Amino acid sequence: MNNLNKELHLTNRPVDMPTLEDFRIVEKSISELKENEVLVKTLYLSVDPYMRGRMSDAKSYIEPFQLNEKISGGAVGEVIESNSDNFKQGDIVAGMLGWSEYNVVNGHALNKINPELAPVTTSLGILGMPGLTAYFGLLDIGQPKEGETVVISGAAGAVGSIVGQIAKIKGAYVVGIAGSDDKTDYLMNELNFDKAINYKTTPNMKEALQEACPNGVDVYFENVGGEISDAVFTMLNKFARICVCGAISTYNLPSNEDIGPRIQRTLIKSSVLMKGFVVNDYAERWSEGIKQIAQWLNEGKLTYEETITEGFENIPDAFLGLFKGSNLGKQLVKIAEPTYAKL
The missing domain is CATH 3.40.50.720 (NAD(P)-binding Rossmann-like Domain)
Structure with a gap:
């Protein structure tokens, strides 16, 4: 596996509508796993309106994103390597992950998902x-x-x-x-x-x-x-x-x-x-x-729709589309197919 990892950073704090110029893709090396850490390959990212508030440094109910660091949000991924007793290679997990192709995460910050119970994307939508x-x-x-x-x-x-x-x-x-x-x-x-x-x-x-x-x-x-x-x-x-x-x-x-x-x-x-x-x-x-x-x-009493944009480079477009009403139902970005798991 290539040790370089793409990350999406916030480079400016927008005053009004964010633009593509407020984001930048950077490449960084993936760090070595420590005890209880796992390497997670990102499969799907959630983009949500509340994230706009985190782009400001004004006081709110959640900490703002830091400039020139990767943005984070709800995500579904696949465990590629594990130093945690709770996860093994090929497990599908959900958690608050960085907007990057891979994340090194403490296992305590992840929840295991059973892809046989429901599509994994539902953990970011109707079941999330x-x-x-x-x-x-x-x-x-x-x-x-x-x-x-x-x-x-x-x-x-x-x-x-x-x-x-x-x-x-x-x-x-x-x-x-x-x-x-x-x-x-x-x-x-x-x-x-x-x-x-x-x-x-x-x-x-x-x-x-x-x-x-x-x-x-x-x-x-x-x-x-x-x-x-x-x-x-x-x-x-x-x-x-x-x-x-x-x-x-x-x-x-x-x-x-x-x-x-x-x-x-x-x-x-x-x-x-x-x-x-x-x-x-x-x-x-x-x-x-x-x-x-x-x-x-x-029971068939609830249904849901998902709008899925594909490609890591299209995360900003998917996020900005929220403010134009481009999505029907939950807006997600598909980053990759799993390496080991079958979905």
């Missing part, structure tokens, strides 16, 4: 962070009841598409907001949403929501922010719940440019609960979420 985010955000904060109206922005993405399906399992009336006719068709025809709105072709979001939600909004799962959410806020019912998962419309704006309606009066007059969260808030309950999602998946 996006699925758990949807599960806990909707059920713990939103608590949808049968017959209530649930509205989801970013509804065709990795998280939103699962939120809507879980809401349907709970008997809710579900309205999804997405950015193309293909996506709204997918939401209604494949995922059985009750209504779907293409915000890019809708001249008046408030009127579109009034038509789609004749009984108002009981639960709003927030992935986008901006003017879409401003319109949803006008539709909130008494005791509505807002699950604030993301605000992708604002991630590439300087902080002083994201100015919208003041919603305190709305929250007060309708006794609305608005709560932000990250999936790590529920880390102690992840096994519960994975077990239930897997059951629904096996």
